[in-house]
Amino acid sequence: MKKKFLGVALAIAALMILLHGVEDLPPWGDPDQPASLHVSPRYIEKGLTETGVPNMVTAVLADYRGYDTLFETAVIFTAGVAVLMILRRSAP
């Protein structure tokens, strides 16, 4: 009983701290929030002229963030090899 009470108290305390942090976040969809001002304008304005790709998502995914996609592919490859190593049994 005492443990359960402690757990609930801890959860409420953590919720209070998180809600206090949410107060300082910029409003939802605000065009002047820091996340929209750093690199996004460059991608939107120069993406087509720099990469020649009309689809902005593809330009960011494969060109500006090429490393990310390379290692995403490597992660998928690792998943395949891991399943193979764990499950594969050749005939006795």
Next chain:
Amino acid sequence: MIRHQEDIIIQTICRMLIPFMQVYGLYVLAHGHGSPGGGFQGGCIFAASFILMPIAYDLDKAKRRFAERRTILFCSLGVFIYAGIGLLCLLLGGNFLDYGKLSAILPVDPVMARYYGIAVIETGVQITVMAVMVSIFINLITSGRHEEEMRNTHD
């Protein structure tokens, strides 16, 4: 483990559906430049066509179309193409994955070289995703014992 059942309706529908699914997978890959799509999505659609084959027919027939050795080869081939393009850019004097430098070996200007570089690496992603999906599916449905599965269906 998996009982082999003949069902003429499912087999006929799959025989007609599989080529269109494969063409659609390639379409999604080729249209990644202008519309939603790309290697990951196209690879999954392409893999779905190969996954339909053991569901509609038996594993033996599917493995004859897409042997395990070839699956593992394709798994690594896609990552190899992607990293190889990056390394090629490095050898041509740019940064890793700086596709603009590919204009030295392609008959196009640097901006269009980026366009074609992205097309090549998306193809690599598609090959890896397709092969990994098929490999994971076949290993999961047979618990990694395909040979016994094939022997059972022959008996």
